[in-house]
Amino acid sequence: MARAIVHMDLDTFFVSCERLTNSGLNGIPLIIGGGERGVVASCSYEARTFGVRSAMPIKMALRLCPQAKVMKGDMELYSKLSHAVTEVIEEKAPVMEKASIDEFYLDITGMDKFYGSYTWTNELAQSVTKETGLPISFALSVNKTVSKIATGEGKPKGNLEIPENMVKPFLNPLSIKKIPMVGDATFQLLSRIGIRNIQTLSEMPADVLQQMIGKNGIELWKKANGIDHNPVEPYTERKSISTEHTFLQDTIDIEKLKRVLQGMVEKLAFQLRSEGWLTSTVVIKIRYANFDTETKQCRVQYTSADHILIKNVTDLFSKLYQRRMRLRLIGIRFSGLVRGTYQINMFEDTEEMMSLYQAMDRMKTRYGFDAVMRGGGATFKPNNKDEILKRKK
Template sequence: MNRAIVHMDLDTFFVSCERLNHSELNGIPLIIGGGDRGVVASCSYEARKFGVRSAMPIRMALRLCPDAKVVKGDYENFSKMSHLVTEVIQDKVPLMEKASIDEFYLDLTGMDKFFGCYQWTKEIASAVKNETGLPISFALSNNKTVSKIGTGESKPEGKFQIRETEIQPFLNPLSVKKIPMVGDKTFQLLSRIGVRTIHTLSEMPVLVLQQMIGANGKELWKKANGIDENPVVPYSEKKSISSERTFATDSIDVLEIKRLISGMAEKLAYQLRQEKWLTSTVVIKIRYSNFDTETKQHKIAYTSADHTLSRVALELFNKVYTRRMRIRLVGLRFTDLVHGNHQMNLFEDTEEQMSLYQTMDYLKNRFGKDALGRASGYDFGK
């Protein structure tokens, strides 16, 4: 049986959410992001005409489009709307994967005998628009890669079906950058040998690709040839991740406890990025020597950046530790998670910080998660 895989993507999700609540933002170049040294989290199609793109420094975006309006964004509302869309889709399909805060994969294999998969998907897209007010695009094909590329080519509010016999003619003329796993470095590497279109890439020998880019070479070749066996993973929302430490001897060493909290925040944030989660709530817990337990939490913009999470955790510790008593246990928890592809907070962090995190994660992945860390999380006196 041929698979029927749909990719659905909310069009300029953050922009659309803001425009639902602020109609005066309709039709103008709009940038969602934060601060002069921040980066673009999302931008409207009006801004994209001037060359503005996600992850671009705000300053550069405003040089390209001086008339753009910059809005920080209501992150709690983004989460609320994402959950609402999830409920609408999940209620109507047998199998759904939430790939990010605004992306979904649906497996409709076998549903064509009931209603027709393409017509079914159009009904789902219409339900999303009617019940949430948010525009959404989709593409239907026989695997996740082709469907995702198809959605990108169909926006805004696109409806696209790519049948099996149409896959290679559809893919061939496109840039290799359209393949989801191809980043800037891989694109530059391929460009240097004249490989710029998917058609050229699809005809390269697999062994040559493996020699050039390693183990992912075969996977890249398969995607260029429209082959992707990856299943749609059933959606389940992870609620939280946490870490606790019970001291062998009750402690009143505040500096040591703060170092421990910083270390916890860094390791948990690394776990968030590896598993592609973002958190919006930080919770600190302490247990005194008499077993009294106190917690305090704080809502933040969605992030997986440990410098932000560590700062908030330490601020919460200063607020919750009000008795001058020894501490038996300290714990840190990140909750209200959303599953996303961002590896850090695009709303507030700078381009330099983004590069730092990418480098740190690369080194941790290669040499182990304890290979390096922030000085604040280590006790050099021991």
């Protein structure tokens, strides 16, 4: 029996959230992002007609569409509305995976025996819009890859169904850029040898593709041929990630403590970005030599950026550590997690800052966490009592 996999995507989510709270923004070119040196986090369809796209520098976007209104993002609002949508879908869907703050996969295999799968999905989408006020698009197909591509092709408000016998005819004429795992570098590499549409890519020998682009070659070939056996993973929301450092000898060295804290933040922030999380609450814990334990926390705008989190952790530590006794343990916890990426969160940072984080993360992923670190945290060497605690509901 062919699987029935739905991909649901909230249309121009950030823009829709802002318009929900301010109807005066309806119908105008709208850009959500940072200042002049920032980038576009999201934009309305009115802005897209001028060539504005996500991740584009704001300066370039305003050259293309000078009449656009630029607004700073409100992750608190976006998270709240994303949670509301999640509740509507989770209540009705048999299996739901929350892929990001505005994307969902559903496995409704077998439902057509009792109720038309497309009709059921369409009614669910209508329920989301009715209960939250947010527009949502969807596509129904045999796997996650095809349904995700189809959602993009059907936007806005063009909900598609791609049955098993239509997968290849649907995919073949599309650009290889439509495949989720094809970035600019892979597109340029394949374009140089004349591979620009999915059909040409699907007909290429899989082993040759693997030699060209490495271990992801086989997976890319499968996706081009409409093959994707990845399951829809039931949604569980992580509450927090944390790490603790127990000193081999109790210490009162403030500078040493701050260096260790910085290294701990770097490690956790990299984990946040790698797993696609943003945090809204920072908690710091200290344990004195007499085993007295104290904690302090603060709220932050949703982020996964080292420099923001380091500042908040350092400030908290300065406020918390007042007794001037030796410490045996320090710990950090990031909680209030939501799905999101560094790019959509950094409404005020520059394109250069974002590029730096991306470059550092690539090096850490390829060569290990210690391959590149901030100067202050470079002296942090985890001991055998360090641990990262992952708590789930």
